[in-house]
Amino acid sequence: xxxxEVSDLRKHFPIRTGVLKRTTGWVYAVDGVSFDxxxxxxxxxxxxSGGGKSTVGRALLRLTPATGGxxxxxxxxxxxxxxxxxxxxxxxxxxxFQDPYASLNPRMRVRxxxxxxxxxxxxxxxxxxxxxxxxxxxxxxxxxxxxxxxxHEFSGGQRQRIGIARALALNPKLIILxxxxxxxxxxxxxxxxxxxxxxxxEFDLTYVFVSHDLSVVKHISDRVAVMYLGxxxxxxxxxxxxxxxxxxxxxxxxxxVPIPDPQTERSRKRIMLEGDVPSPADPPKGCVFxxxxxxxxxxxxxxxxxxxxxxxxxxxxxxxxxCYFPARFKDGQRFxxxxxxxxxxxxxxx
Amino acid sequence: xxxxxxxxxxxDLYGSNLTETPTVDARRTEEVVxxxxxxxAKPLGLWADTWRRLKxxxxxxxxxxxxxxxLSIGVVETAFYQAHLHIRSSSDTRANSHVAGYLAPYDxxxxxxALSPQGVGxxxxxxxxxxxxxxxRDVLSRVLIAxxxxxxxxxxxxxxxxxxxxxxxxxxxxxxxxIDSVIMRIADIFFAFPYILFVLLIMSVLGQGFQNVFIAIxxxxxxxxxxxxxGQILSVKSMEYVExxxxxxxxxxRIIFRHVLPNSMAPVYVAVAMAIGGxxxxxxxxxxxxxxxxxxxxxxxxxxxxxxxxLASGNWWWLLFPxxxxxxxxxxxxxxxxxxxxxxxxxxxx
Numbered sequence: 220x221x222x223x224e225v226s227d228l229r230k231h232f233p234i235r236t237g238v239l240k241r242t243t244g245w246v247y248a249v250d251g252v253s254f255d256x257x258x259x260x261x262x263x264x265x266x267x268s269g270g271g272k273s274t275v276g277r278a279l280l281r282l283t284p285a286t287g288g289x290x291x292x293x294x295x296x297x298x299x300x301x302x303x304x305x306x307x308x309x310x311x312x313x314x315x316f317q318d319p320y321a322s323l324n325p326r327m328r329v330r331x332x333x334x335x336x337x338x339x340x341x342x343x344x345x346x347x348x349x350x351x352x353x354x355x356x357x358x359x360x361x362x363x364x365x366x367x368x369x370x371h372e373f374s375g376g377q378r379q380r381i382g383i384a385r386a387l388a389l390n391p392k393l394i395i396l397x398x399x400x401x402x403x404x405x406x407x408x409x410x411x412x413x414x415x416x417x418x419x420x421e422f423d424l425t426y427v428f429v430s431h432d433l434s435v436v437k438h439i440s441d442r443v444a445v446m447y448l449g450x451x452x453x454x455x456x457x458x459x460x461x462x463x464x465x466x467x468x469x470x471x472x473x474x475x476v477p478i479p480d481p482q483t484e485r486s487r488k489r490i491m492l493e494g495d496v497p498s499p500a501d502p503p504k505g506c507v508f509x510x511x512x513x514x515x516x517x518x519x520x521x522x523x524x525x526x527x528x529x530x531x532x533x534x535x536x537x538x539x540x541x542c543y544f545p546a547r548f549k550d551g552q553r554f555x556x557x558x559x560x561x562x563x564x565x566x567x568x569x
Numbered sequence: 570x571x572x573x574x575x576x577x578x579x580x581d582l583y584g585s586n587l588t589e590t591p592t593v594d595a596r597r598t599e600e601v602v603x604x605x606x607x608x609x610a611k612p613l614g615l616w617a618d619t620w621r622r623l624k625x626x627x628x629x630x631x632x633x634x635x636x637x638x639x640l641s642i643g644v645v646e647t648a649f650y651q652a653h654l655h656i657r658s659s660s661d662t663r664a665n666s667h668v669a670g671y672l673a674p675y676d677x678x679x680x681x682x683a684l685s686p687q688g689v690g691x692x693x694x695x696x697x698x699x700x701x702x703x704x705x706r707d708v709l710s711r712v713l714i715a716x717x718x719x720x721x722x723x724x725x726x727x728x729x730x731x732x733x734x735x736x737x738x739x740x741x742x743x744x745x746x747x748i749d750s751v752i753m754r755i756a757d758i759f760f761a762f763p764y765i766l767f768v769l770l771i772m773s774v775l776g777q778g779f780q781n782v783f784i785a786i787x788x789x790x791x792x793x794x795x796x797x798x799x800g801q802i803l804s805v806k807s808m809e810y811v812e813x814x815x816x817x818x819x820x821x822x823r824i825i826f827r828h829v830l831p832n833s834m835a836p837v838y839v840a841v842a843m844a845i846g847g848x849x850x851x852x853x854x855x856x857x858x859x860x861x862x863x864x865x866x867x868x869x870x871x872x873x874x875x876x877x878x879x880l881a882s883g884n885w886w887w888l889l890f891p892x893x894x895x896x897x898x899x900x901x902x903x904x905x906x907x908x909x910x911x912x913x914x915x916x917x918x919x
Contacts, residue, residue, distance in 0.1 A: 277812075280816055282812055282815055282816055305818075306818050309816065309817060309818035310818065312816075313816060313817075314812075314813070314816045316809045316812070316813060317809075318809055321808055321809040321810065322809035322810050322812075322813050323810055323813075324810040324814075324827075324828050324831075324832065325832065326831040326832055327827070335814065335817055335819070335827075336817040336818065339817055339818045339819050339823070340818060371618070382813075385813065385817070388817075389817075
């Protein structure tokens with residue numbers, strides 16, 4: 220059993236218009252996302268903005284109620300957890316937010332921010348809580364004295380450390396990292412990433428790392444899931460995915476990552492996707508990616524390909540892709556089959 | 570005789586201090602924590618920060634000064650008024666009731682026809698710096714005693730409005746939906762009515778008398794406070810730190826009182842300062858119209874009303890001084906309110 224199992228997670232936001240606030244449509248922010256996260260690993264979740272990455276993160280913690288699907292944490296169904304169960308889950312599953320300025324209450328001292336979870340869950344006495352806060356400050360690389368200050372007296376990187384200390388307070392098993400370094404200076408990013416990696420080793424943490432920055436995700440993730448328009452299109456071991464991407468969207472994303480070598484950078488081929496991301500309120504019929512896909516054929520317009528494992532020596536151990544024409548690799552040669560990938564065909568056609 | 574061998578040099582060759590113990594803090598983390606917890610090192614709070622920025626705004630400081638001066642006058646005169654009432658009711662002869670105020674040089678209600686030749690009062694003199702009115706009453710004394718009414722109206726009416734607004738606004742903003750719609754439509758009705766007309770209506774129901782002026786102005790003022798609080802709560806409740814609190818397991822009550830309300834109040838304080846100025850003007854307007862404070866009670870609006878009838882006789886002092894008191898007070902509250910808004914707005918940080 221995996222630590223976290225997500226199956227067919229869906230989150231649809233209603234579009235309400237007019238005086239009567241009638242629902243006139245739905246935004247399919249997350250539409251049928253499934254993945255497992257093993258204990259101790261880091262699952263990267265990448266995709267363009269508006270792809271539903273953050274919504275997945277929030278739905279996992281039930282910060283936003285999911286429309287459908289299941290999230291199971293250590294065998295407990297998060298979607299259906301009772302009040303008491305949820306309270307227990309809250310201490311096991313934590314989140315670090317993107318914006319270190321918006322995620323700390325400006326009218327609370329850092330010690331109250333970091334220690335709030337302890338108060339809510341009634342952990343220890345006042346003195347013990349103070350000690351724990353000091354310990355947490357120390358763990359994230361801040362001095363315990365600074366706990367007496369207010370958030371506005373800290374820099375962005377320090378604030379993010381406070382956010383991490385808050386997430387650690389209750390000894391969680393899983394932390395959702397929602398773009399934790401996107402708002403930071405490049406120079407601070409590495410520090411915070413290293414801190415996160417150290418903490419993972421020290422406290423045996425499991426991460427779900429949401430980001431649009433592929434280089435960062437590559438650096439920190441064991442496995443990576445690629446999202447497009449609310450759907451998961453490819454998921455694999457980080458090393459395999461970056462070297463042998465199968466889905467055309469993954470290929471396009473990776474081709475946009477700058478390579479820190481001018482010659483390689485100049486000589487490589489960049490895949491330019493045409494058009495914009497379609498509105499998630501009106502997703503394309505068939506494969507959601509087909510209007511922008513360089514490999515799209517007629518079959519792609521009929522139904523969304525199933526999300527299936529792709530066996531083979533070229534694929535990662537748990538490589539899954541949702542594409543009729545995934546790229547394959549044989550003896551270092553990349554090729555795309557002419558025939559659609561049978562496993563991905565909808566059940567009635569397969 | 571000194572033992573030379575026991576005398577160590579105070580400084581070594583390089584000027585370093587040898588006699589002082591090293592200042593490096595060799596204590597363990599916990600000791601430092603305990604000390605800071607006990608001494609409670611006070612960093613700059615948000616209020617201190619606001620005050621620091623307010624101090625730089627000269628106009629706001631002038632406003633604050635005016636408020637303090639008039640409030641003091643109001644408080645002192647209220648104390649006098651109580652004593653004055655007591656003397657009046659306990660003495661059986663009118664002559665004994667002539668008591669000067671603590672600040673006012675004369676009894677504000679003392680009629681002295683000798684000071685009002687031709688029944689139009691007398692111009693400012695050394696004995697009566699603000700002149701006298703048609704009954705020979707000292708204008709300075711009357712302006713001072715009227716400060717009491719102005720301050721009472723400002724504070725009590727706004728307190729009533731604020732209480733109602735702080736009750737209905739948060740409910741409206743936090744829970745939204747139908748409750749929100751109902752409360753806001755009622756607020757719209759209050760806004761749609763011509764203000765003075767509405768006050769007249771309420772006064773006609775409650776009857777005359779200055780206590781009813783408080784109630785009328787207060788009841789009418791709730792809508793603007795409710796709207797401000799509601800708007801603030803709408804924006805604050807979607808902040809990430811509120812989500813973070815929820816992720817920690819915080820319940821509604823904790824979120825409202827610890828996170829949402831404290832961060833929603835700054836514009837309310839500004840509105841309070843402004844509203845006090847507004848309430849004072851409204852009271853003056855009502856008294857001018859003859860439905861507010863009743864003679865022989867003194868109020869700036871009432872004095873202006875009385876004086877206008879005699880303006881043709883050229884007794885400008887009688888109009889000028891109450892008007893000056895009124896505008897100065899209102900100016901004080903409004904410029905202080907403006908300064909407070911600038912000081913609490915984080916976007917205006919230098």
